[in-house]
Amino acid sequence: MLMFKPMRADDYSDFLDYFIADYATEIAANYGLEHSVAKDRAIDEINHDLEQGIDTPGHSLVCLVDLQANTERVVGYLWYKVDTKMGEIHICDFYVFPSEQGKGHGKQALRLLENEAVKAGVRQIKLRVAANNPRAKNLYDACGFHVTGINMSKQIAALERSDGRNG
Template identity: 35%
Template sequence: MILRPMQADEFPAYRQIVIAEYGRDLAESRRCSLEDALSRATTLIDQALTQGVNSPPQRLLCITATEGAEPPVGYLWISVSENIAWIYDIYLLPEWRGKGYGKQALDVINQQLALEGITETGLRVAANNSRAKKLYESLGFVLTGYNMSKRL
């Protein structure tokens, strides 16, 4: 498994994926229409990634099965601020899930970040995503709080 920087020509496909996935998550967690959730997801993603692959402090990476393998089997989006990294997204194409690539990608990025002097990585996982929670816990992530909301 290899992590490499995302290229500009790969960004549009990733943008579509992350908006769709985040939109579905928002629709479910916020109990709003998919249309409203996708609109909000588009706005938030475009605000965070104003310059596509060149949007510091964001880092967009491709997960590949082997060196030089194309196309990517998944994507990883992180942001680094001071000594903390935030994992905004890890996405594996459906046919590559359950094969260890997510775990390997997180292991590799955590090792790379530690070498950069980063002392902590954080992430958010949807309450109903038990598969992701299990993965993160197996890698040593611990619960640090809850996101809560109330519809008015």
């Protein structure tokens, strides 16, 4: 059985260790940036989005906890925002540890989130999936999510002026 448990400070530190490395890899892969630049961007974004860490208003950060044989084992993380005015939840990050994938934790977590949504009067859950993450897309498809758009980007070089200088 899976449950959500609010992150504590030590959980948040572990979450940041995972998140920054993972997000930097995604940024580098999807936007063609050097890994060091992507890591700096990941750090800047998380510091901006979660200015007060686990106490940032409007954000929920939970550990996915598997309850078996009277023990609690963290198997992943979920970060989401509830917007009751718009009637939606936005999943900012969802991660099941690789050793725990394929055991149904992802589906259970999404069902728990749906229950939270109903309690909050929310009727829609939104998220973004990286193009290079087919495992996540398959999970969301299996849980009834559908594509509502496609993010696209193009890397462009600085234009060369007629005098031969960039700019």
